[in-house]
Amino acid sequence: MPPIFHWLRGKKIPYFPSCPSRQVCGTMRLRLARLLLQPLWGSQAFYKPLRYVSIGLPRPQKTITDFEAILEGKQAIPEYFNFASDVLDMWTQMEKTGKRPPNPAFWWINGQGDEVKWSFEELGIQSRKAANVLSRVCNLRPGDRLLVILPRIPEWWLVNVACMRTGIIIIPGISQLTMKDIQYRLQASGAKAIVTIDSLAPQVDAISADCPSLRTKVLVSGSSRQGWLNFRELCQAAPEEHNCVKTKSQDPSVIYFTSGTSGAPKMLEHTQIGYGVGFSICARKFMDLTNSDIFWNTSDTGWVKTAWSSYSTWITGACLFTHELPKTDTSLILNTLCQMPITVFCCVPTMFQMIVQQDLSRYKFKSLRHCVAGGESLNPDVRTKWKSQTGVDLYEGYGQSETTLICGNQIGKKIKPGSMGKAFPPYDVQIVDDEGNILPPGKEGNIGIRIKPKLPICFFTGYLNNAEKTASCKRGDFYLTGDCAHMDEDGYFWFKGRMDDVINSSSYRIGPFEVESALSEHPAVAESAVVSSPDPIRGEVVKAFVVLNSNFINQDPGELTRELQDHVKRLTAPYKYPRKVEFVQELPKTVSGKIQRSILRKKEWGN
Numbered sequence: 340m341p342p343i344f345h346w347l348r349g350k351k352i353p354y355f356p357s358c359p360s361r362q363v364c365g366t367m368r369l370r371l372a373r374l375l376l377q378p379l380w381g382s383q384a385f386y387k388p389l390r391y392v393s394i395g396l397p398r399p400q401k402t403i404t405d406f407e408a409i410l411e412g413k414q415a416i417p418e419y420f421n422f423a424s425d426v427l428d429m430w431t432q433m434e435k436t437g438k439r440p441p442n443p444a445f446w447w448i449n450g451q452g453d454e455v456k457w458s459f460e461e462l463g464i465q466s467r468k469a470a471n472v473l474s475r476v477c478n479l480r481p482g483d484r485l486l487v488i489l490p491r492i493p494e495w496w497l498v499n500v501a502c503m504r505t506g507i508i509i510i511p512g513i514s515q516l517t518m519k520d521i522q523y524r525l526q527a528s529g530a531k532a533i534v535t536i537d538s539l540a541p542q543v544d545a546i547s548a549d550c551p552s553l554r555t556k557v558l559v560s561g562s563s564r565q566g567w568l569n570f571r572e573l574c575q576a577a578p579e580e581h582n583c584v585k586t587k588s589q590d591p592s593v594i595y596f597t598s599g600t601s602g603a604p605k606m607l608e609h610t611q612i613g614y615g616v617g618f619s620i621c622a623r624k625f626m627d628l629t630n631s632d633i634f635w636n637t638s639d640t641g642w643v644k645t646a647w648s649s650y651s652t653w654i655t656g657a658c659l660f661t662h663e664l665p666k667t668d669t670s671l672i673l674n675t676l677c678q679m680p681i682t683v684f685c686c687v688p689t690m691f692q693m694i695v696q697q698d699l700s701r702y703k704f705k706s707l708r709h710c711v712a713g714g715e716s717l718n719p720d721v722r723t724k725w726k727s728q729t730g731v732d733l734y735e736g737y738g739q740s741e742t743t744l745i746c747g748n749q750i751g752k753k754i755k756p757g758s759m760g761k762a763f764p765p766y767d768v769q770i771v772d773d774e775g776n777i778l779p780p781g782k783e784g785n786i787g788i789r790i791k792p793k794l795p796i797c798f799f800t801g802y803l804n805n806a807e808k809t810a811s812c813k814r815g816d817f818y819l820t821g822d823c824a825h826m827d828e829d830g831y832f833w834f835k836g837r838m839d840d841v842i843n844s845s846s847y848r849i850g851p852f853e854v855e856s857a858l859s860e861h862p863a864v865a866e867s868a869v870v871s872s873p874d875p876i877r878g879e880v881v882k883a884f885v886v887l888n889s890n891f892i893n894q895d896p897g898e899l900t901r902e903l904q905d906h907v908k909r910l911t912a913p914y915k916y917p918r919k920v921e922f923v924q925e926l927p928k929t930v931s932g933k934i935q936r937s938i939l940r941k942k943e944w945g946n
């Protein structure tokens with residue numbers, strides 16, 4: 340038989356005795372087979388089914404390159420996709436055949452000596468047990484909704500993967516939610532079950548009667564509670580075998596409530612494929628992850644960034660590290676980076692700002708080589724200080740709960756300090772006016788994402804139960820993010836502020852970010868928030884709420900105000916200086932740590 344037929348059938352041929360495993364070769368063989376067959380039959384429809392059946396080859400596993408191609412529209416969206424079976428179980432196979440380094444898939448510590456380390460195989464076993472608990476004991480079916488409010492403990496990731504395996508839609512919630520917040524989320528989502536911890540159980544009990552859809556309450560705890568199932572005990576007893584549900588690519592996978600930075604939290608939904616492959620490009624080109632990396636993101640589990648991190652890390656086969664962080668303090672973070680072999684690290688810009696105010700020469704990071712930040716503006720000064728003190732680059736990313744990463748600094752591309760970088764595939768990002776017309780470079784306007792003629796696959800399906808709101812952010816061919824920026828000639832985006840936060844003083848449009856950035860460079864300022872304040876002559880003026888560093892607290896407020904005003908005038912265009920300054924103990928923040936300027940603005944305007 341000619342060698343080509345041996346090769347097509349997956350047998351070793353004399354010319355290539357060191358041919359790698361059949362499975363890896365399978366993809367190449369299939370491509371060649373396709374090339375050979377294409378001219379014979381011509382039609383795609385004919386040769387496509389051959390791919391898996393006709394020549395007896397194992398079904399090729401998709402790689403990150405395939406996922407990126409799907410994301411960019413270069414490969415067709417598969418009809419079925421499930422992150423657990425298509426990605427996590429693929430890494431289990433790679434692990435077993437030695438094609439992945441031996442670092443764990445999941446690594447958790449709590450700072451008190453407790454540690455959990457799972458390989459992909461162990462994560463698979465544990466999550467299959469959890470899947471059996473959700474489907475058999477809790478009686479949840481594909482498409483049912485499950486509210487999960489857990490701190491950064493391993494069970495959060497187990498429940499997540501179990502939801503993937505069962506097709507249950509997960510709704511992550513932040514642990515600091517109050518009774519009212521939980522009630523709002525249960526009622527709005529119609530969740531059939533809740534998984535939470537001891538401290539929140541009494542609050543859930545108090546509102547259960549007002550949440551008619553809620554059938555099952557599951558506690559992650561060492562003790563039991565009446566009316567609640569015990570997750571840990573049930574998982575221990577559950578069988579390890581579970582057949583992953585075949586979810587369609589367009590099936591919903593997760594529902595998030597937005598941060599509520601600018602109003603009541605909105606409920607939005609993402610699909611299996613949207614989140615499943617939506618982070619493949621950002622994982623490599625923004626987070627710089629490979630399967631030998633150990634990635635840590637300090638984000639709370641209820642915020643989208645934890646899901647972003649899990650999907651990005653695992654799609655590359657890297658290890659997801661997490662610290663329980665009962666309280667987020669900078670020295671705990673820095674010490675963890677010194678003790679653990681974390682290679683890539685992510686936290687919010689505000690945290691980096693607090694960190695760079697310390698003397699970082701005392702810390703020697705074990706393996707850190709790359710850092711990312713997002714969710715808020717990153718002051719250029721913070722990036723410079725971080726880089727000069729640690730030698731590690733800090734990349735900025737911009738995105739929303741509604742999307743995946745929209746813009747960001749890209750590996751290998753120039754970073755322009757103060758800019759959030761360029762658009763990330765597959766998004767076509769433009770600056771548009773309020774009607775959705777594209778504006779030229781340099782002109783300020785809405786950050787818009789093109790949604791016509793084709794919706795990017797990693798785009799939310801809409802605000803649930805809120806068609807009006809979903810429609811209101813679409814103009815022409817674009818989705819309006821609600822944020823204001825300009826794009827330069829090179830395609831870099833420069834954030835100005837949320838549309839609602841931009842201050843219009845005597846016809847000058849001033850973004851809070853520019854003023855806050857300038858203020859942050861003054862040694863007295865720990866953090867600040869800038870909003871509009873009413874003024875009889877100018878209509879509105881810039882007002883800065885400033886939290887002082889401890890060694891400036893006793894300074895004369897009048898003198899310090901003048902000093903800060905002069906400082907801003909020196910660093911930026913003088914018309915932007917804060918005509919009003921108020922010193923405060925703390926700033927209002929969302930549970931995810933973002934400054935709520937809308938609250939300060941309402942206080943100023945009395946509405």
Ligand SMILES: Nc1ncnc2c1ncn2[C@@H]1O[C@H](COP(=O)(O)OP(=O)(O)OP(=O)(O)O)[C@@H](O)[C@H]1O
Nearest residue numbers: 597598599600601602714715716736737738739740
């Ligand atoms: N790199 C960044 N620079 C500036 N702002 C950012 C950056 N990344 C994210 N943001 C801000 O965060 C917003 C997205 O945050 P998120 O989806 O958590 O909801 P939210 O807008 O804070 O909450 P809500 O919609 O309930 O008011 C963006 O629209 C933008 O305003």
